[in-house]
Amino acid sequence: MAAWGTAKIDAHSPGSFSGSMRDLLRPPVVQPRLIERGRQWLLAVAIAIAVLPGPAHAEETGDKATAKRCFKCHGEDGLDSSGGEPIIAGHPYPYIIGSLLLFQKEERISKAMKKATKDLSRDDMEAVARYYASLPSKPPAKPFDPVLAQRGAKFHARWCETCHQEGGRRFKMEDRAGPLLAGQTAEYLRAQFGLFMTLDREMPTDMGIAMLELRPGDANALVHYYVSNAAPR
Ligand code: HEC
Numbered sequence: 001m002a003a004w005g006t007a008k009i010d011a012h013s014p015g016s017f018s019g020s021m022r023d024l025l026r027p028p029v030v031q032p033r034l035i036e037r038g039r040q041w042l043l044a045v046a047i048a049i050a051v052l053p054g055p056a057h058a059e060e061t062g063d064k065a066t067a068k069r070c071f072k073c074h075g076e077d078g079l080d081s082s083g084g085e086p087i088i089a090g091h092p093y094p095y096i097i098g099s100l101l102l103f104q105k106e107e108r109i110s111k112a113m114k115k116a117t118k119d120l121s122r123d124d125m126e127a128v129a130r131y132y133a134s135l136p137s138k139p140p141a142k143p144f145d146p147v148l149a150q151r152g153a154k155f156h157a158r159w160c161e162t163c164h165q166e167g168g169r170r171f172k173m174e175d176r177a178g179p180l181l182a183g184q185t186a187e188y189l190r191a192q193f194g195l196f197m198t199l200d201r202e203m204p205t206d207m208g209i210a211m212l213e214l215r216p217g218d219a220n221a222l223v224h225y226y227v228s229n230a231a232p233r
């Protein structure tokens with residue numbers, strides 16, 4: 001796979017990126033914008049999460065019926081990635097629902113997910129989030145480069161493990177929900193790195209600060225590391 005500096009970002013990404021994160025966020029022009037956007041974003045998600053109830057029990061059949069509209073892209077098992085979709089099975093309930101809200105409000109940009117959330121009511125969102133969150137997160141093992149994965153592991157331990165814990169198998173941040181990275185597909189992860197680096201996807205300020213440490217090649221190494229962590233949990 002190409003080194004990050006020359007990597008092509010796929011169709012999910014609006015632009016291509018080359019160079020390091022530090023180049024892009026050179027103060028004073030871009031960094032305050034990043035921090036300001038980070039603040040707005042944190043506030044929006046904090047509000048979204050504060051008003052959401054936790055997952056309720058039962059209603060499995062009803063939830064599954066509502067989630068049928070997602071099957072053609074994410075599969076009944078939440079593991080389908082044949083069209084570049086992320087694996088969503090077993091992701092935390094508040095993260096799924098928070099993401100759906102961001103897509104619906106177009107604060108996170110995806111044509112497919114804008115359409116998929118357009119007519120989704122709050123009840124529907126809760127139902128589909130409950131459904132996918134309840135599924136086992138058993139992503140299929142995919143090929144990876146062990147040398148790159150090891151380099152990614154070192155970078156991750158230093159900069160990313162605070163929130164993306166256990167090598168991305170768990171997520172923990174005060175008052176925040178986040179995704180699982182372990183076993184996620186390389187294609188999707190690459191596209192998201194591209195979006196974060198061009199500031200086309202919001203991230204918490206502390207994650208932006210961690211991303212400033214990325215050098216060319218580090219993002220690619222991280223992708224191999226997260227793919228390598230698909231092992232059973
Ligand atoms: C037409 C295909 C399509 C449909 C239908 C669809 N999705 Fe998606 N979904 C995608 C794609 C593509 C992405 C990746 C978006 C991006 O690049 O940011 C995505 C991303 C997501 C994410 C973000 C995951 C992450 O790790 O951040 C969640 C959650 C999600 N979808 C849930 C759903 C749910 C629930 C439904 C049903 C209501 C649904 N999707 C319907 C294609 C689809």
Ligand code: HEC
Nearest residue numbers: 159160162163173177178179192203204206207210211222
């Ligand atoms: C302060 C906590 C924090 C730190 C540190 C952090 N992240 Fe994140 N990360 C998050 C949150 C929160 C999200 C979800 C953003 C959203 O809701 O759209 C996220 C999302 C992601 C995603 C998108 C996954 C998906 O399913 O869409 C990737 C990839 C990622 N982080 C990688 C990293 C890497 C690599 C590092 C280290 C350089 C890092 N993060 C450091 C909090 C953090």
